[in-house]
Amino acid sequence: MHKPYASVIVKLLQSHAIYDDDRTYWVLLDQYETAVRDYFQVIGINLDLNRREGYARLIQKEFAEDEGNPPIKLIRKVSLNYELSLLCVLLREWLEEHEVSNHLSSSRLFVTREQLRDRIELFFKNQPNRKALLSKLDGLIEKLVDNGFLKQTRKDETNPDNTQYEVKSLLKAKLTNDKLDEFRTKLLAYVESI
Known part of the structure; x- marks a missing residue:
């Protein structure tokens, strides 16, 4: 059985951000913020939730080279021309x-x-x-x-x-x-x- 916040996790992984005008995801994220944070912490990703600006996004933790095996990068960086x-x-x-x-x-x-x-x-x-x-x-x-x-x-x-x-x-x-x-x-x- 999947968790009630599973759609928020998938949306965050598939998009650049969730915005407060996307009420379905925003309300779920607000309701299950701690569980969503905990889920991403386990895989080395931080949830950046900015209520004042009205967005939530994922940030890959930076690891030093001497820290052993850093996790695979899940968050892609966008290069702009x-x-x-x-x-x-x-x-x-x-x-x-x-x-x-x-x-x-x-x-x-x-x-x-x-x-x-x-x-x-x-x-x-x-x-x-x-x-x-x-x-x-x-x-x-x-x-x-x-x-x-x-x-x-x-x-x-x-x-x-x-x-x-x-x-x-x-x-x-x-x-x-x-x-x-x-x-x-x-x-x-x-x-x-x-």
Whole structure:
């Protein structure tokens, strides 16, 4: 007989995060948090449950090389190409701007495809590069959705630029201030080299 929280364990293993707007899993996780934590502890994984930001994710424990046989990595690391990294940085900064602005109508940040395009276009002054990027934009956005950084909240078939996404707070956990500063430094070095 399976445990009542088994679906939460499977969902956490299959996805990047569980969000508080996914009520079925969120309520179960809240109810069985200790059991879920204990389950993952046994296999060397920590549950990062951030109620304030509204997400739960798994983090693989780091083991020193001299600790014997570390467990097999169950949590995959996602490598991002330049365009995806740039979009993540822009979205992360956008989240910060949204949080510190005085006129918050919502704690959640919603953006349209057009707004995403306008922000990233600024980094591609060269016409051929800009054209190539814009032809790949929908694919880049889909990858961010697949990685749990964006969630499509409204699709506009007649005008795709009006398709709306929620920027998920998981992005803040994955892209810390230190990593953000590191990327900005690399970006400045890249800009100065061209």
